[in-house]
Amino acid sequence: MLIYVVEDDTSILKLIEYSLKSKGYDVKCFENGNDFFNELESKEPDIVLLDIMLPDIDGIEILNKLKENPATKNTWVMMITAKTTEYDIISALDKGADDYIKKPFSVMELLSRVGAIARRAKIQDKGENILEFNDIVIDNLKRTVTIDGEHVNFTFKEYELLKYLILNKDIVISREKLLTYIWGYDYEGETRTVDMHIKLLRDKLKDKRKYIKTIRGVGYMLSSKD
Structure with a gap:
């Protein structure tokens, strides 16, 4: 390397x-x-x-x-x-x-x-080139996101966050783990950074924002299950 x-x-x-x-x-x-x-x-x-x-x-x-x-x-x-x-x-x-x-x-x-x-x-x-979740499609080679067939612009961190949630769908992910993986560092006491980016992500997902579940006291999970 x-x-x-x-x-x-x-x-x-x-x-x-x-x-x-x-x-x-x-x-x-x-x-x-x-x-x-x-x-x-x-x-x-x-x-x-x-x-x-x-x-x-x-x-x-x-x-x-x-x-x-x-x-x-x-x-x-x-x-x-x-x-x-x-x-x-x-x-x-x-x-x-x-x-x-x-x-x-x-x-x-x-x-x-x-x-x-x-x-x-x-x-x-080693990741897959195309990731999909309920009509949200990520092209990992082009680094693009389409929602219901429409292209949506995401910042670098928003894109990485959405991709990680899709790769780990139906799994509860702590804020600390998201910080470590997406930002690559331990940011103790500043997990609101994750919350801020989740809010921005939800805004861009519009009606699909409902799939990002807040797990109180832990973190987040992407899931279509109620």
Whole structure:
């Protein structure tokens, strides 16, 4: 699995490179966004570890470019950040980041989070191309959703959330599990992030919103059963 690391702090960059290579990952490192994009033209990585505060291009801008490019929009991205406010974190995640890690971090935490993303990437690679549930159809290759034959636009997180619910239909899923799988991190005390996205998802599902059941005190379940 190929991982690109974009980090302007040389000591942190070398620590990440050594740690990931010790676990058998193929790693390429970049100290600025321009070098990263130049290499991206030659080969696309499986995962990008991306610092937010870079000398040339802001990490959020790089994230936006990755998600806007059809060739890289599905690339898994973990933000490396010293910005730890709730707004900064949720903003990055809602723009398509799959996880984040706060500075300073331990090597064990880094490897754990990268390993979680790697497992999720393998699961997705083995997933079905077309998923259906009561006239809700997901095309996993085109990353599109149609409801009763009509195309509906979903954000990156909304799409991943709907897909995960369909893959686990008739199964109760806790908010914590949804956070871990969709956002890729433990966000203790902030499970309202899930509730907010479920509300947005229900709004777009319209009359099919009834299929997302709230399991009080636990989480949610997608089911056509009463």
